[in-house]
Amino acid sequence: MLRFLNSFWYNFKEYIILTVLVIISLFVISQNHSPAVQKVRAIAFGSFATVTSVVSDIVNVKSLRKENEQLRETNAKLMLQLSKLREAALLNDELKEMLALKDTSGFPLVSASVVSKSFSRVQGTITLNVGSSDSVKVGMPVITDKGLVGIIYSVSGNYSIARTLQNVDLKITVKDERTRENGLMKWNGERLVIVNVPKTYQIKKGDRIVTSELSSLVPFPIPVGIAAGSINVETGIFNEIQVIPFVDFSKVENVFVLKTVASKEIDELELNFLKKFQ
């Protein structure tokens, strides 16, 4: 028996090792959401990001001048918009007072730099140089001046990982700014799409897509992209709407983390509502 095992090992050791390692990998995949794994991951990427942030700073030095010019231009444009918005805000405040509406604006921003990127076609993630010490929490939206980049997924002391919109695991409720119709947007491995859109919806090519107030992740409108037409129109009662994102994820370097997470109060209310009917 021992000789047989010995001979078996000698003849098939490559395959045995491969099988064992594949089984371990499959086991690890099944343990992805366990708190212990999350903790180990937070420590690992926190340590790694400390090194990559230095390299990233060196790599990005060249692009800083160009970015500075762009920022000046954006600043000038924003100054003009701001003066318009101030007028509108005054009017808005007056109207809100008259209607007794709650103020939902004014979320603080935390500026951050991208220290490393993982752009596989299905699992886009970026590592940011802000973490729990900057009050960054899981679930906070990451934005640029152009629009939504992604959502914070894991946080360590000084660093955090955000899933970009080009990540199959990130799904966000969005709406058409013109028609106010809502839908679930996700990355399907090829493109950004709003799925299961009834054919009766009036979303047209060129419409601006923003995050919906219905979203539990981003509960107020942030620009996402432009509708680029429908796909899969031949079958079924649903369409898929392709969305071209405003943000170029491969070039994003400086971002802001919006210091808000979905309201616990709303979550509790919704949970109670569900419990009532169970």
Place this chain on the structure above:
Amino acid sequence: MKTSYFFSILLFIPVLIIQTTVVPLISIGQVIPDLILILLVYYSITEGQIYGTVLGFFYGLIFDLVTGSLLGSAMISKTVGGFVAGYFSSENKIDIYLMFFNFGMIVFLSALVDQIIYSFFSAFDISSNILMIFFQNAFLPAFYTALLGMIIIIFAPKKRIL
């Protein structure tokens, strides 16, 4: 052998830093070459199939941990990638396999397997066109990786390093 693993993992760290900071700058569209796989293929050819398989496992584990991708997905794909490359690890043919074109072909084959498995475990939408996903997620990155591998191997030592 243990020392050998230590050095190959030590060398992996700067490669990983370059992969996550510099390599995105040379992406074409969303196609990004995989430097880690090139290093893995090099070690699989020079050190053997078992070495490549085990090394792929550790490379994948570290990659998954620091990039935030699904933990286990790169582990499994790099393990199999190292195993496939290890088929070209004959002791007396190392120089042949490390030649410009041959190395490129081995990297291409290994990267193709690696990317197919990685994409599969990343669970993209099954309603999408499978052939298109295969082409975009596996063939193009594998081709780009092979091209880069052919350039790198010109400068790499033809005997075992470290």
